[in-house]
Amino acid sequence: MPKASSDAPDPKAKQPRRSHAEAREAAIAQIVDIATQEFVEKGLAGARIDEIAGKATKRKIYYYFEGKEELYRAVLERAYRQVRESEAQVDIASGTAVEALRRLIEHDVHYHARHPELVRLVMNENIHRAQHLKQIAALPSRNHSVIEILAQLIARGEAEGSFRAGIDPVELHLNMTALAFYNVSNQFTFAHNFGVDMTSETALARRASQVADIIIAWVTHKD
Amino acid sequence: MPKASSDAPDPKAKQPRRSHAEAREAAIAQIVDIATQEFVEKGLAGARIDEIAGKATKRKIYYYFEGKEELYRAVLERAYRQVRESEAQVDIASGTAVEALRRLIEHDVHYHARHPELVRLVMNENIHRAQHLKQIAALPSRNHSVIEILAQLIARGEAEGSFRAGIDPVELHLNMTALAFYNVSNQFTFAHNFGVDMTSETALARRASQVADIIIAWVTHKD
DNA sequence: TATTTATGTAACGAACTAGTCCCTAACATT
DNA sequence: AATGTTAGGGACTAGTTCGTTACATAAATA
Numbered sequence: 001m002p003k004a005s006s007d008a009p010d011p012k013a014k015q016p017r018r019s020h021a022e023a024r025e026a027a028i029a030q031i032v033d034i035a036t037q038e039f040v041e042k043g044l045a046g047a048r049i050d051e052i053a054g055k056a057t058k059r060k061i062y063y064y065f066e067g068k069e070e071l072y073r074a075v076l077e078r079a080y081r082q083v084r085e086s087e088a089q090v091d092i093a094s095g096t097a098v099e100a101l102r103r104l105i106e107h108d109v110h111y112h113a114r115h116p117e118l119v120r121l122v123m124n125e126n127i128h129r130a131q132h133l134k135q136i137a138a139l140p141s142r143n144h145s146v147i148e149i150l151a152q153l154i155a156r157g158e159a160e161g162s163f164r165a166g167i168d169p170v171e172l173h174l175n176m177t178a179l180a181f182y183n184v185s186n187q188f189t190f191a192h193n194f195g196v197d198m199t200s201e202t203a204l205a206r207r208a209s210q211v212a213d214i215i216i217a218w219v220t221h222k223d
Numbered sequence: 224m225p226k227a228s229s230d231a232p233d234p235k236a237k238q239p240r241r242s243h244a245e246a247r248e249a250a251i252a253q254i255v256d257i258a259t260q261e262f263v264e265k266g267l268a269g270a271r272i273d274e275i276a277g278k279a280t281k282r283k284i285y286y287y288f289e290g291k292e293e294l295y296r297a298v299l300e301r302a303y304r305q306v307r308e309s310e311a312q313v314d315i316a317s318g319t320a321v322e323a324l325r326r327l328i329e330h331d332v333h334y335h336a337r338h339p340e341l342v343r344l345v346m347n348e349n350i351h352r353a354q355h356l357k358q359i360a361a362l363p364s365r366n367h368s369v370i371e372i373l374a375q376l377i378a379r380g381e382a383e384g385s386f387r388a389g390i391d392p393v394e395l396h397l398n399m400t401a402l403a404f405y406n407v408s409n410q411f412t413f414a415h416n417f418g419v420d421m422t423s424e425t426a427l428a429r430r431a432s433q434v435a436d437i438i439i440a441w442v443t444h445k446d
Numbered sequence: 447t448a449t450t451t452a453t454g455t456a457a458c459g460a461a462c463t464a465g466t467c468c469c470t471a472a473c474a475t476t
Numbered sequence: 477a478a479t480g481t482t483a484g485g486g487a488c489t490a491g492t493t494c495g496t497t498a499c500a501t502a503a504a505t506a
Contacts, residue, residue: 019473019474020472020473020474020481020482020483023472023473023482023483024482024483027483027484042268042350043266043268043269043350044269045265045266045268045269046266046267046268046269048462048463048464049463049464049465050462050463050464054485057484058464058465059483059484059485059486060483060484060485062464062465062466063482063483063484064483067464067465068464068465120350122409122412123346123349123350123408124350125411125412126346126408126409126410126411126412127266127343127346127347129411130411130412130414130415133411133412133415133416134415139416140415140416140418143416143417147417170417170419171433173417174405174406174413175402175433175437177405177409178401178402178404178405178406178409179398179401179402181401181405181409182397182400182401182404182405183397183401185346185349185408186345186349186400186401186404187349188348188349188352188353188356189345189348189349189353189356190397191353192353192356192357192363193356193362193363193366194366194370194393194396195363196393210394210398213441214398214437214438214440214441215437217437217440217441217444218436218437218440218441221440221444241503241504242504242505243450243451243452243503243504243505246451246452246453246503246504247451247452250452250453271492271493271494272493272494272495273492273493273494277454277455278454278455278456279453279454279455281495282452282453282454282455283452283453283454285494285495285496286452286453290494290495291494291495
């Protein structure tokens with residue numbers, strides 16, 4: 001059999017002439033990709049290193065990572081980094097404060113729905129009392145950016161006279177996220193218990209709008 | 224050593240003169256108690272039958288249950304039964320509809336906080352896409368009681384003129400539960416990420432009140 | 447009294463699983 | 477080209493874990 005020189009996407013193809021540094025990055029990204037699927041599907045204890053990939057990839061895992069838990073932390077860190085990156089890109093400057101808040105909330109609902117893997121990883125982490133999250137040093141500082149965005153929005157809303165006084169940005173974030181998160185995290189038990197579908201585009205659009213209604217009703221009502 | 228006749232709560236004490244039926248119930252209740260702790264702590268895959276209790280209890284488990292999964296289902300069913308039983312006991316008749324709704328919501332927030340084992344079991348079940356829940360036949364019918372209670376409350380609120388028209392009882396339940404549930408389910412990641420405590424009595428009371436504010440603002444606002 | 451039901455103790459084995467060892471190939475350096 | 481370094485393929489292993497079984501015994505029931 002002659003060696004065929006082809007650039008077709010053969011999964012078994014060995015990418016030749018790649019520097020060690022490139023190969024390293026590619027290998028790690030590949031491992032984290034596959035591991036994310038497995039951990040998201042079965043959790044930390046349920047995931048099987050052997051099934052994350054064939055024996056070949058298994059060998060790579062122990063070459064690049066200390067073990068199952070370090071791999072899990074890598075998966076977790078990347079998922080969190082991606083959320084924070086997406087959050088920073090929502091336009092909160094244009095329109096009224098109420099309009100900007102609605103945009104942010106609807107983004108949140110859609111982001112959670114489109115990224116169930118993040119939701120599942122966070123659920124898992126809470127089952128483990130955040131013990132792996134605590135070992136990732138980089139995270140705490142990044143979280144404050146969300147709170148600062150909300151604090152600005154609250155200040156603007158108050159200045160515009162639409163928001164009532166005394167809204168806590170952390171509490172606002174908690175309430176927004178709870179509604180966006182639960183819709184994904186508990187979709188299976190809720191759908192089964194109450195016979196509703198929560199995944200269709202229609203249901204999602206209605207949900208995003210309703211969550212925004214709820215939060216806005218709360219921040220704008222004056223008693 | 225003479226046999227001491229004592230009625231002190233000795234864990235090793237054998238309750239004599241118990242019928243087989245009584246012994247059976249007691250043994251099953253004991254197993255489910257211990258298994259609940261283990262499954263709540265570590266999830267289905269993480270739980271270890273050998274560590275649920277000593278060898279004696281292990282022997283009982285396989286005497287009364289088919290295996291790990293049937294035991295897990297028993298744990299799940301009991302936890303769900305207990306929620307539904309508690310929900311049916313809230314007074315929703317006295318006072319205005321708004322007052323009754325507030326009572327129901329605050330009960331919900333407190334119940335979730337006092338029963339983290341339920342929250343964790345439900346999280347687990349969602350990670351498994353509700354596959355074990357679906358095998359429990361008794362549940363779906365029980366869930367409709369909650370919805371009926373809410374439907375009555377909505378009708379009363381509309382009649383009293385305090386609620387706006389068109390509130391869906393399932394959506395109302397979804398929103399209430401989301402806020403009550405998230406507070407417990409995500410307490411570890413949220414507390415770590417934003418440096419807040421969510422478990423103190425003060426924090427819980429404030430939270431219960433705030434969740435009620437949010438839902439009531441939403442059902443009563445008229446635009 | 448005889449029989450069934452329940453349960454305490456120990457041990458077992460088949461299947462599984464995280465992690466390791468050896469060896470070869472690909473790349474880097476001189 | 478020769479030698480060193482990095483990467484990984486395949487098999488193996490040491491340790492778990494679930495589920496079972498054997499055996500003894502005590503209590504409830506017929």
